[in-house]
Amino acid sequence: MPTKQEKAAFAKRLRDLLEPLKIRGGTKLAEQFNLRYHGERPVTTQAAHKWLSGATIPKPDKLRMLAEWLNVKEHWLHYGPAPGANARPLARGEKYPPSPETIELASKIESLTPKDRFLVEEMIVRFYGEDATGE
Structure with a gap:
């Protein structure tokens, strides 16, 4: 189960990625996410707000969709950069330098x-x- 710090760090990465898209609230995030997501259950405004506020981290299928939409690696979005690596998100196919x-x-x-x-x-x-x- 993710700690409060891990959830807060995820929320910051997500907000930073959404800022250039002018997506700042749960309503807009849920709306834009659901345009791209074709799973069983669409995201509610409340769930999107919880992602942005650091209350929860999305389930794997939704996390995967967020990463695809925002063009970052799913691992980076969920866990952040590798220790000692720069904080810039990696594009799909790009790799962290070897530690x-x-x-x-x-x-x-x-x-x-x-x-x-x-x-x-x-x-x-x-x-x-x-x-x-x-x-």
Whole structure:
């Protein structure tokens, strides 16, 4: 369950993305969101207000739609930038620069035998699907 701080940070990212679109309230957000969202239940004005005020974070399907509409990565919209990364949202397909921890992990994987590297790759594919391999 997200903490108060996580919900507040999400709300700030959402408001910052909506500002250039001149969308400032729950009514306008719900209206514009529902024009794009074709799920079972449209968003109510009250739910949109809760997103903007930091009371709640949208369910995954609605979060995905917000990210697509606002042209940012779903992960960034939900969780924010990676630690030490700049606060700018990433466009779809853009990646955060590797952290020192990621570089260290990649070096360790690279030093494995080919058989063990293959096993690590198979685990990644199992956890994240075929797209994790970059294909």
